[in-house]
Amino acid sequence: MSLFVTELRRLAKRRLTRLLLVLLLVGLATVATAFSFSSHKLSPAAVAAAQAESDAQYRQSVQDWKRTVADCEAAQARGEQTEERFGPNCGKDYQPQPDMFDPKWNLPYQFDFRAEFPTFIAVFAGAVALFAFIVGASFVGAEWNTGGMMNLLLWRPRRLAVLGTKLAALLTTVLGVGVVLGALWTAAFWLIGTSRGTTAKMTAGAWRSIGLDGLRALALVLVVGAVAFALASLGRHTAMALGAAVALFAISEVGIRIAVGVLSVPFGDRYVLSTYAQSWFLKQAELFDYDTCEFARGACEPARYVVTWQQSALVFGIGAVAALVAAFWTMRRRDIS
Amino acid sequence: MSAVLEIEGLRKTYRSRKRGVRHALDGFDMQVEAGQVHGFLGPNGSGKTTTLRTLLGLIQPNGGRMAILGQELPRALPAVAGSVGAIVESPQFFPHFSARDTLGLLARAGELPARRVDEVLELVGLRDRAGERVKTYSLGMKQRLAVASALLKNPKLLILDEPANGLDPGGIREMRRLMRELAESGMTVVLSSHILGEIQLICDSVTIISLGRRVAYGPVDEVLAAHSQNAVRVRLEAVTDLPQAAETLTRSGIRVAATEADHLMLAGVDKPAVVSRLLAEQGLYVSELTPVAVDLESVFLELTATAPVPGQHRQVDQSAKVDQTGTAGGWGA
Numbered sequence: 001m002s003l004f005v006t007e008l009r010r011l012a013k014r015r016l017t018r019l020l021l022v023l024l025l026v027g028l029a030t031v032a033t034a035f036s037f038s039s040h041k042l043s044p045a046a047v048a049a050a051q052a053e054s055d056a057q058y059r060q061s062v063q064d065w066k067r068t069v070a071d072c073e074a075a076q077a078r079g080e081q082t083e084e085r086f087g088p089n090c091g092k093d094y095q096p097q098p099d100m101f102d103p104k105w106n107l108p109y110q111f112d113f114r115a116e117f118p119t120f121i122a123v124f125a126g127a128v129a130l131f132a133f134i135v136g137a138s139f140v141g142a143e144w145n146t147g148g149m150m151n152l153l154l155w156r157p158r159r160l161a162v163l164g165t166k167l168a169a170l171l172t173t174v175l176g177v178g179v180v181l182g183a184l185w186t187a188a189f190w191l192i193g194t195s196r197g198t199t200a201k202m203t204a205g206a207w208r209s210i211g212l213d214g215l216r217a218l219a220l221v222l223v224v225g226a227v228a229f230a231l232a233s234l235g236r237h238t239a240m241a242l243g244a245a246v247a248l249f250a251i252s253e254v255g256i257r258i259a260v261g262v263l264s265v266p267f268g269d270r271y272v273l274s275t276y277a278q279s280w281f282l283k284q285a286e287l288f289d290y291d292t293c294e295f296a297r298g299a300c301e302p303a304r305y306v307v308t309w310q311q312s313a314l315v316f317g318i319g320a321v322a323a324l325v326a327a328f329w330t331m332r333r334r335d336i337s
Numbered sequence: 338m339s340a341v342l343e344i345e346g347l348r349k350t351y352r353s354r355k356r357g358v359r360h361a362l363d364g365f366d367m368q369v370e371a372g373q374v375h376g377f378l379g380p381n382g383s384g385k386t387t388t389l390r391t392l393l394g395l396i397q398p399n400g401g402r403m404a405i406l407g408q409e410l411p412r413a414l415p416a417v418a419g420s421v422g423a424i425v426e427s428p429q430f431f432p433h434f435s436a437r438d439t440l441g442l443l444a445r446a447g448e449l450p451a452r453r454v455d456e457v458l459e460l461v462g463l464r465d466r467a468g469e470r471v472k473t474y475s476l477g478m479k480q481r482l483a484v485a486s487a488l489l490k491n492p493k494l495l496i497l498d499e500p501a502n503g504l505d506p507g508g509i510r511e512m513r514r515l516m517r518e519l520a521e522s523g524m525t526v527v528l529s530s531h532i533l534g535e536i537q538l539i540c541d542s543v544t545i546i547s548l549g550r551r552v553a554y555g556p557v558d559e560v561l562a563a564h565s566q567n568a569v570r571v572r573l574e575a576v577t578d579l580p581q582a583a584e585t586l587t588r589s590g591i592r593v594a595a596t597e598a599d600h601l602m603l604a605g606v607d608k609p610a611v612v613s614r615l616l617a618e619q620g621l622y623v624s625e626l627t628p629v630a631v632d633l634e635s636v637f638l639e640l641t642a643t644a645p646v647p648g649q650h651r652q653v654d655q656s657a658k659v660d661q662t663g664t665a666g667g668w669g670a
Contacts, residue, residue, distance in 0.1 A: 006445040013442075015433045147429020150395060151486065154423050155447050157394045157414040336395040 003156060007169035016138050021177065024131045028124065028181065032188040039111035039196040050106035057106075061096040111197030114206050117189050118213050122281045124185045125217035132174045132225030133245065139170050140229050141238030150336055163331045167229055167324075174225045178218045186214075216280055216309070223320045230323035234330055248273070264291070267305040273315075280312040339407070341494050341525040342369040342392070347401035349387055349549075361387045362398070363549035369494075369527055369542070374520045376536035376557070377529040378633075379546035380641050385529050388546070389425050389496055394418075405494060419447065422492035424483040424500065432472035436463055436482050439471060443486055457485040462511065476503030484512070488519075495519060498529045513539050537633040547641040557633065564636040569606045572599060572625035573616070582621050589615050600625070 011017055040046075072090030075082045082090060143149040143166075156162050193199040231241035252273040260268025267287040269275045279285035285307040293300030344367040351359045362384045369375040379385045390396040392403055394414045403410040405417045430439050440454040458464045461481040471479065480503050487495055500516075501509045509532075516526050516539050530536055536543065536557075543560055545553040553560050573582055576599055583593045583601055591612065595602040606612060606628075613623050 002448045003446050006442050009445070010442050013434065013438060014431075142431065146431050148431050150425070150429065151443070152446065153395060154393055154421075154425075155418065155443060155490075157411075157418045333397075335390075335397060337390065 003162070003165045004169055007166050008173065011135070011139055011169055011173050014135075014139070014142075016142075017135050017173075020131050020135055024127060024177075024181070027127060028185060029188075031123065032185070032192065035111070036192045036196055038109055039192060040108040041196050041198075042107055042110050046107060047103070050103040053106040054101040054103040058096060058098050058101040061101070065091070065094070065096055111189075111192055113189060113193035113197060113199040114201050117186075117193075117210060118281070120185070120189055121210070121213045121217050124182065125220055125281070128174075128178050128181065128217075129221045129224040131177070132221050133228040133241070135174070136170050136225040136228035137232040137241030138238045139232075140166060141232035141236070141241065144233070144236035145238070153336065159331050160328055163233065163328060167226065170225055170229055171222055174221060175218065178221050182214055182218070186210075213281070220277070220280060220316065223316050227320050227323045230320075230327035233327040234323075266291070266303070270305060270307055275307055276312040276315045279307040280309050280316070283309045339371050340368050340404075341371045341406055342367065342375075342527065343402070343404040344368070344388070344392070345402040347388065347391065347403065348399045349384075349391060349396060350399050360549050362391070362401075364401070365546060365549055366551050367544045367554070369525060371525050372520060372523055373541040374516050374526045374528060374539050376540035376543035376633075377527055377546070378531075378533065378536060378543060378637055383546045383641070384549040385546055386426055386498060387549075389423070389498055389527075389529065393421070393423055393425065393496070395425070419490055420493040421496065422487035422490050422494070423496040423498075424487050425496075425498050430471045430479065430482060433470055435468050435470055436474075436485070437467040439482065440486060440489060443489055447490055449489060453489055453491070457488045460488060460515070461485040462508075477505060477508055480504055481508070484515075492524065494525045494527070496527045496529075499531070500528065501530060501532055501535060509535065533632070533634040533637055543633070545637060545640055552640045553636070561631055561633065561636060564639060565631045566594075566604045567606045568594065568629040568631070569603045569609050569612060570625065570627045570629055571601045571603060571612060571616075571623060574622045574624050578621050581619070582616055585615060585619050585621070586612065591615075602629070 068086065069090050069092055072082045072086040075086075076090070087094070140149070140163075143152070149162075152162055153159060190199060228241045228245070231244045232238050234240060235244075252271075256271050257268065259265075260271060265271075266289045269285075269287050275285050275287070287305040287307065289303040289305070292303040344365060347362045347365040347367075348360070349362040351361055353359070365384060365388060367377070367388070377385055377388075387396060391398050392405070392410065394411050397411075405413075406420055408417050410417075434442075436458065437454060440457065441451065444451060444454050455464070458467045461484050463478065463481050463485060466474075466478065471482065474482065480500060484497065484500055487497060501512050504512060513535060516528065520526055520541075528536065528540060540557055542556045543554065544551055545560075553564070555563075571582070573579060579596060579599075579601060583596050586601070586603065587593055591606060592604045593601055594604040603612065609626050609628060613626055616623055
């Protein structure tokens with residue numbers, strides 16, 4: 001226990017941890033503040049004005065349509081070809097309908113907590129995952145690089161216990177930061193919703209759904225932190241994790257995309273990591289193969305492939321476990337110099 | 338006296354596709370008795386640091402036996418780690434932490450009382466600079482901090498690799514005094530250093546390693562005696578008589594190691610008075626007859642064959658290897 005508390009203190013004392021935490025706080029606060037200015041609470045007068053504007057647009061559109069039909073019929077009377085210019089039947093089949101002029105389009109933007117907060121959970125998870133990655137990699141990478149790990153092993157020669165305790169301290173810290181900042185993030189957007197948007201329809205089920213989104217976000221943050229820790233421990237340097245992340249991004253997001261494009265692999269994005277991240281947050285990611293369609297024959301329902309969040313859990317879980325097993329195995333076997 | 342540290346037949350082999358097989362430790366033996374200050378000497382690349390790292394569980398050996406405080410390693414390392422304080426090679430610390438933070442975290446990890454941090458800071462002379470970041474420290478100050486971290490546990494066995502590295506003359510003297518005080522308090526100190534004059538002054542016993550094997554060991558005075566050649570420097574009243582004197586002595590069975598411009602160097606002379614008598618009988622009168630004392634440096638250079646040779650550039654692995662028996666006594670001598 002003393003080692004765990006010591007490692008928590010060591011992590012908290014690190015300048016990089018403190019600096020990144022401040023940057024994370026400032027970044028999240030800036031996003032929330034800037035976003036709050038873009039949302040406007042809708043008054044009955046604003047709704048009425050939008051409805052009136054929408055009605056006017058509809059009326060204007062009907063007038064324009066009538067004039068076009070009349071022009072077409074006049075041209076036909078003169079014996080001119082009209083189909084190319086006005087479409088079949090002089091466009092009479094395309095009379096504007098009232099539902100084509102939704103009053104919402106004339107309203108200023110209003111933040112809808114229930115519908116939109118899950119997207120901001122993903123934004124939050126991305127920022128905290130970046131924090132977890134850098135802090136996780138640096139926590140163990142700098143220890144290896146500066147000889148701190150060797151010093152510690154002179155005191156605590158149980159290598160796996162030392163590495164495991166360091167990992168536990170990192171994940172505990174990241175979890176703590178994630179939970180506290182997540183609560184603040186939720187409170188900030190709830191405040192934006194109540195003061196400058198809407199928090200309507202927030203039933204118990206909606207809260208449960210948001211809670212599950214938050215849990216998935218925290219899980220991804222912890223996985224990112226653990227993988228960064230494992231990679232930096234494997235390479236005994238922070239840069240190892242950063243380099244591996246850049247390489248993985250380049251291979252997954254660029255190399256694989258190009259390869260599946262060249263080879264015309266159906267649903268090629270199922271081999272790309274970001275698809276699984278998307279699926280993890282949105283519960284599923286839908287991929288479509290438009291090559292199965294022959295649009296010349298009319299409308300087409302393209303072939304569909306669904307990546308579920310359970311598949312994402314499997315991919316990220318296997319990746320994290322593989323990295324951690326390799327890190328602990330290497331820690332047990334390697335000579336420390 | 339009981340042995341605090343025992344190493345028998347320790348082997349560590351590195352295999353590389355490019356560089357082939359290299360035996361960093363090739364059946365190395367070492368023994369350190371309780372309460373001693375023991376010097377651990379060897380040329381660069383001879384296996385000193387590999388030995389210490391292996392002993393401390395940082396490197397896995399390929400064979401051999403190790404024990405600290407009577408407990409077999411590496412199995413019992415977790416049990417004895419609290420009794421062993423060590424610094425290995427250059428001191429390495431997280432540069433943005435202060436000395437107090439660094440020691441405080443170690444003390445907490447070792448479940449030691451916080452006051453122990455102040456005690457060791459006082460002991461190594463860093464009390465007034467303890468709040469400054471380590472990255473602002475000089476090499477000597479980092480060295481002091483490293484010694485402080487090793488002393489933090491109040492260990493029974495203290496292993497210090499080049500503790501005087503970077504210290505100013507006053508610091509070296511303080512370190513020497515500290516080592517002696519620690520030994521007098523009952524602590525066993527293993528000291529690896531290239532400052533052989535210091536080793537000779539501080540240490541009770543030494544082990545010399547070369548190419549992964551022990552080439553000499555035992556009490557310092559015994560090692561020196563074993564390698565003393567009973568050398569004697571002879572000067573005559575008339576320099577021109579030196580060739581005749583050399584001839585006379587050689588004829589009498591005394592080995593003339595060197596004939597210099599103004600003196601002779603003799604080796605294997607048990608009784609210097611014999612030299613004086615032999616020369617006087619030939620009408621050659623001695624103006625100086627001085628036994629030449631051997632020092633640890635010359636013994637080290639001789640045993641490891643690392644003395645500089647004019648016109649040659651010795652490479653790191655060019656040193657001497659002897660058979661397993663060493664040059665002084667048996668195991669534990």
